[in-house]
Amino acid sequence: MRRTxxxxxxxxxxxxxxxxxxxxxxxxxxxxxxxxTLDAAxxxxxxxxxxGDAITYVGDDEGSEALFGPETRVVQLQGRLLLPGFIDTxxxxxxxxxxxxxxxxxxxxxxxxxxxxxxxxxxxxxxxxPLVGSGFLAKAFGxxxxxxxxxxxxxxxxxxxxxxxxGHTAWANTAALRLAGITRDTPDPVPGAHFxxxxxxxxxxxxxVEGAAIGPVFxxxxxxxxxxxxxxxxxxxxxxxxxGITAAFDAGTIETGEPGMEMLQSxxxxxxxxxxxxxxxxxxxxxxxxxxxxxxxxxxxxxxxxFYTIDTLKISLDGTVEAGTALTIAPYREPEGHxxxxxxxxxxxxxxxxxxxxxxxxxxxxxxxxxxxxxGLDMAQAVRSLVPDSRSLITLCHIQVVNPADVxxxxxxxxxxxxxxxxxxxxxxxxxxxxxxxxHQLYPxxxxxxxxxxxxxxxxxxxxxxxxxxxxxxxNIEMAVTRxxxxxxxxxxxxxxxxxxxVADAIRGxTLDAAYQxxxxxxxxxxxxxxxxxxxxxxxxxxxxxPYTIHSTRVDLTVVDGRVVFDAxxxx
Numbered sequence: 001m002r003r004t005x006x007x008x009x010x011x012x013x014x015x016x017x018x019x020x021x022x023x024x025x026x027x028x029x030x031x032x033x034x035x036x037t038l039d040a041a042x043x044x045x046x047x048x049x050x051x052g053d054a055i056t057y058v059g060d061d062e063g064s065e066a067l068f069g070p071e072t073r074v075v076q077l078q079g080r081l082l083l084p085g086f087i088d089t090x091x092x093x094x095x096x097x098x099x100x101x102x103x104x105x106x107x108x109x110x111x112x113x114x115x116x117x118x119x120x121x122x123x124x125x126x127x128x129x130p131l132v133g134s135g136f137l138a139k140a141f142g143x144x145x146x147x148x149x150x151x152x153x154x155x156x157x158x159x160x161x162x163x164x165x166x167g168h169t170a171w172a173n174t175a176a177l178r179l180a181g182i183t184r185d186t187p188d189p190v191p192g193a194h195f196x197x198x199x200x201x202x203x204x205x206x207x208x209v210e211g212a213a214i215g216p217v218f219x220x221x222x223x224x225x226x227x228x229x230x231x232x233x234x235x236x237x238x239x240x241x242x243x244g245i246t247a248a249f250d251a252g253t254i255e256t257g258e259p260g261m262e263m264l265q266s267x268x269x270x271x272x273x274x275x276x277x278x279x280x281x282x283x284x285x286x287x288x289x290x291x292x293x294x295x296x297x298x299x300x301x302x303x304x305x306x307f308y309t310i311d312t313l314k315i316s317l318d319g320t321v322e323a324g325t326a327l328t329i330a331p332y333r334e335p336e337g338h339x340x341x342x343x344x345x346x347x348x349x350x351x352x353x354x355x356x357x358x359x360x361x362x363x364x365x366x367x368x369x370x371x372x373x374x375x376g377l378d379m380a381q382a383v384r385s386l387v388p389d390s391r392s393l394i395t396l397c398h399i400q401v402v403n404p405a406d407v408x409x410x411x412x413x414x415x416x417x418x419x420x421x422x423x424x425x426x427x428x429x430x431x432x433x434x435x436x437x438x439x440h441q442l443y444p445x446x447x448x449x450x451x452x453x454x455x456x457x458x459x460x461x462x463x464x465x466x467x468x469x470x471x472x473x474x475x476n477i478e479m480a481v482t483r484x485x486x487x488x489x490x491x492x493x494x495x496x497x498x499x500x501x502x503v504a505d506a507i508r509g510x511t512l513d514a515a516y517q518x519x520x521x522x523x524x525x526x527x528x529x530x531x532x533x534x535x536x537x538x539x540x541x542x543x544x545x546x547p548y549t550i551h552s553t554r555v556d557l558t559v560v561d562g563r564v565v566f567d568a569x570x571x572x
Contacts, residue, residue, distance in 0.1 A: 025069025026051050027562060028533070031061045033077025034541050038084055038512040038526035048082060050533040053561040058527055080556065081541045083507065084526055085246025085534035086473040087514035089418050090364075090397050090458035092167075093240075093277060094253045094260025097232035098223050099163070099462045103133030107165045107322075107465050111141045111150075118162065119154035130159040130176065130221040134462060138164045138171065138207065139322055139429060143335055145197055146171045148206025159221050163214075166320035167254075167463040170214040172206050180220035189213055190285060192341045193325070210319055210343065211254060211284050224256050229263045237267075241274045241566040243472045244536035244555040248275060249458065249518055251364060251397065252282025252314045261303060261310070268308035274558075274565040276534075277308045278518045280364055284316035284343050289352050296361060311519070313356050316343050316366035317375055321400065321430050326369030329403060333435035346375065353379045357387035362519060363394045364418075370401040370438065377409045384413055395456070395517055401434065402444050410453035416517050417448045420460045421480035421506075422470035426492040439495060445480065446499045455501070456517045457509035469551070477506040477542070478550035486551040503543050503550070533562040 026049035035045040037058060047064040049057035057064055068074065103121035105114055114136045122131055138145045151160055151173035159176035163169075172180070184202040188195035189212035197207035208214045218224070240248070253260040267273045281296045283289060292313055299310040318340060319325025324332070325340045332338040342349075356363055363383075367376040376396045383390060395416040400423070410417050424443060431439045449455045457476055464470025466486070475486050480501050485491040501509075515525025523532050537557035542550050558566035 024051065024067075026056060026064075026067040026072050028073050028075070028559070029057075029064050029067060030075045030077055030082050030535075030537070031064055033080050033082050033537075035082045035527060036507070036543065037528065038508060039528045045527070048527055048535070050535075050559070050562045053533055053563075055527060055529055055531050055533050058529055075537070075557065077537065079541075081538040081543075082527070083244075083536050083538065084511040084515075084524070085536050085558065085560065086244045086510045087518065087525065088240075088245050088248040088458045088461075088471075088473070088510075089395075089456040089514045089517050090251045090420065091248050091461050091471075092252060092254065092463070093236075093248065093250050094229065094256035094263060096462045097229050097236055097256065097260070098132055099134045100232035100236055101128070101132075101228075103131070103162070104467060105133055105135035105162070106467060107135065107137040107140075109136060109140065111146070114140065115150065115154050118151070118160075122155045122160075130161060130223060131155050132223060133160075133162040135165050135467065136162060136171075137322060137429070138169050144205065145169065145207035148172060148174045148177060148204070151206060161217055161221060161223070164322065165463065165465055166322055168210055168319040168323040168325060170208045170217065172208060172217050174206070176217055176221055177204055177206060180217040182217070190343075193343050194285065209323060210325060224259055226259055226263070229256065229259060233263060233267070237274055238566070239468075240471070241558045241560075242555060242568075243474070244538070244558050244566075245473065246275050246534040246536065246558060246560045247515075247518065247520070247524060248277050249312070249364070250277050250279040251460070252280050254282050261299070264308045265303055265305075268305050273307045274560055276306070276520075276524075276560070278312065278520070279303065279308065279310040280312035280314035281310065282314045282316070284366075286344055286348065289344060289348050292352050293355050293359060293361065297359075312362040312364050313352075314364040314366070315349060315353070317349070318343055318367065318369050318372035320368060321433050324433075326400070327371035327375065328369045328401070328434070328438075329371045329374065330438075332433050334432050340369070340371075342372070342375065350379050350382055354383055354386050357383040357390040357392045360391040362392055365394070365396050366398060367396045368398045368400045370403045370406070370441065373399055373402050374406055377406055377413060377415065380413045380415045381409075393517065393519055398460070399448075400430070400443060401438050401441050402448070403441065404444075407444055407447050408451045410448050411451040416454045416456055416513075417445070418456045418458060418517065419443055419445060420464070420470075421457055421476040421478075422459065422464045422466050424479045424483045424494045425465060425485050426494050442494065443483075444496070444499050446501050446505075449501065449505060454513040454516060455505070455509050456514045457506060458514075472551070473510050474538075474542070474553050474555075475551045477503065477510065478547060480506040480509070481547045481550070487548050489548050503547065507543075533559055535559040
């Protein structure tokens with residue numbers, strides 16, 4: 001995928017051609033607008049030309065006129081903003097597809113509201129078997145979570161499984177538990193980390209905690225089918241294009257597995273993927289660690305094309321605060337004294353990460369609690385020390401709670417800090433669970449960037465607190481800037497106010513630094529001659545507009561590889 005030498009050759013030839021006055025006509029020219037290039041040598045321009053799949057000109061309107069030909073499509077920007085295409089640095093694309101047609105819940109719902117919405121959805125969709133839903137807050141049902149009996153009260157005629165807002169717990173009804181064969185005699189997959197919540201008699205309550213407990217139910221219910229994936233992809237992939245997303249890091253096909261990968265591969269081979277996808281192999285259990293490196297290599301051998309490749313090892317060190325599985329340095333305040341265990345053992349995980357460093361394999365590490373962040377940084381330090389010549393990129397994702405002592409370590413260890421701004425609504429539950437001190441250590445994005453580290457942004461869709469809007473880069477950019485509910489300046493600010501970042505930094509987190517995380521900064525992420533023509537046109541200049549209106553900005557045009565994949569004015 002690295003094409004630096006070829007690009008340099010292309011740039012040289014292109015410049016030579018211009019100097020000789022023999023520049024070829026462009027296929028696509030943008031002019032008369034604000035072009036924010038993310039190129040430090042030329043931050044702003046008014047015109048950009050595209051030939052084939054590459055950018056061939058960046059400059060003023062006058063300079064692009066020499067590139068007009070009879071077949072050139074000219075887009076008059078009329079003051080609109082042209083940016084590099086948005087890159088979602090953490091999303092689960094195939095795993096989003098089962099929830100395209102599912103009961104949509106939100107973390108703000110009470111237990112009664114959740115049950116009422118599931119009942120309504122079940123009545124309107126008698127054909128959905130099993131019934132699937134997502135987005136609720138399990139703790140709305142109390143510290144021991146929801147029960148199968150509660151779900152039975154609204155869905156008793158078929159199996160049902162509902163995934164929580166963070167994707168780290170699920171709720172099954174009696175029919176689903178029965179179909180999966182989960183009884184009081186079923187052992188927990190990983191005691192204390194991946195487990196079935198139980199009644200006093202040992203029988204499962206219906207609340208499933210972490211992936212190894214959820215997976216068997218998902219599989220038994222046959223939630224995933226090729227037909228369902230294809231149908232949902234026909235809706236979801238164009239939706240991503242309509243939001244200006246031109247590339248993405250897929251943080252693991254946890255639920256859809258091989259069928260999800262095969263679906264993306266077949267579309268890539270047919271030229272039907274409207275975005276570039278860099279995928280990963282997801283590990284969140286001790287049993288997966290011994291073969292993790294070999295599995296990434298094997299997947300890379302099968303899935304390795306320009307538009308879909310798997311080249312990254314993703315490891316989850318912990319879960320979520322809401323599930324009580326976030327790894328913390330000090331115990332939780334609520335439940336008092338609670339401590340979570342790592343999802344994977346420290347020593348074995350360290351061995352795998354060092355081995356990945358020796359293979360120059362990129363690492364994407366789920367670290368949400370301050371204990372997991374420290375654990376991840378400690379392991380990154382070991383990789384940098386033991387394999388100093390490694391080219392592995394190391395990303396810690398989510399970083400909800402970061403101890404102040406660990407903030408400078410991201411830059412010092414060349415670790416990318418990835419986060420999800422749509423989570424930056426005032427988090428009452430985190431405040432209750434963690435206490436005031438740690439609550440004021442949430443998402444220190446500005447401080448990490450100020451130390452010199454790269455900060456990248458993504459949606460973590462479908463695991464967003466604000467539904468489908470959480471997929472939008474524009475919603476996420478606004479919330480990174482305001483740390484408030486989108487469009488609501490009166491809403492409480494997620495502390496600390498000082499951790500707000502600038503619009504320019506948020507854009508960079510979705511473009512140039514995002515491309516770096518994907519190991520594609522030589523071809524993507526900025527508007528420069530020779531780079532791939534992945535571009536997005538917005539209806540206004542978000543760098544100058546009211547920050548609380550950024551979410552309402554319209555994507556007018558999305559271009560991938562020089563090809564228009566979304567046009568708001570043509571319905572494409």
